Amino acid sequence: MAYTFNPHYFDQRDSYLDAIYAVLERGMAAKEVVCSITTGFRSIPSLRTKPGLNPYHASVADIGYGFDSVQGTIDRIRMGESFPLIYEMLVFELDTLRISEKQLSPNFELAVKEAGPEVYYLVEYSRILNKQIGEMIKEAIRLSQELLGNQWYEIHARIENIQAIPRL
Structure with missing residues (x-):
């Protein structure tokens, strides 16, 4: 679908894309530390067999892939690549x-259930980082909403049905 943007959009587009990219970079840094901690949880006998550990690790990995995907789309837009659904991809x-990000919390709580005092600091640090990841994602979405204006909501309404399809 073709979109019409007011002339100042093109003047500010790159600034918004740069800001979204930078926010995702900060989120990615937090994700990298969380991923390391999560991997470390596997070496702690009391956490190794917790039912939420694998789903939590998978949720963290999903977020990493998501950050990469958004940054790839931003790179494509910056390079001038244009195809009909570029903004749908960004919103999606x-x-x-x-x-x-919403999957992190319940999976995390299952993973650290009955964690011993020797790992409380890792558990607390992970909670803080999970919160930071969520804040970075929310900020990136806010910036993209500013970038696209009302068209963000129109696009979102169309892609919701696609998101309902389970991923394998």
């Missing part, structure tokens, strides 16, 4: 990140 990828 950012909203999928939002969904993946």
Whole structure:
């Protein structure tokens, strides 16, 4: 679908894309630390067999793939690549990140259930980082909403049905 943007959009587009990219970079840094901690949880006998550990690790990985995907789309837009659904891709990828972030908390709580005092600091640090990841995703979505204006909501309404299809 073709979109019409007011002339100042093109003047500010790159600034918004740069800001979204930078926010995702900060989120990616937090994700990298969380991923390392999560991997470390596997070496702790009391956590190794917790039912939420694998889904939590998978949720963290989903977020990493999501960050990469959004940044790839931003790179394509910056290089001037244009195809009919470029903005649908951006909205879809950012909203999928939002969904993946929502999976972190319940999976995390299952993974650290009955954690011993020797790992409380890792558990607390992970909670803080999970929150930071969520804040970065929300900020990236806010910036993309500013970038696209009301068209963000129109696009989102169309892609919601696609997101309902389970991923394998």
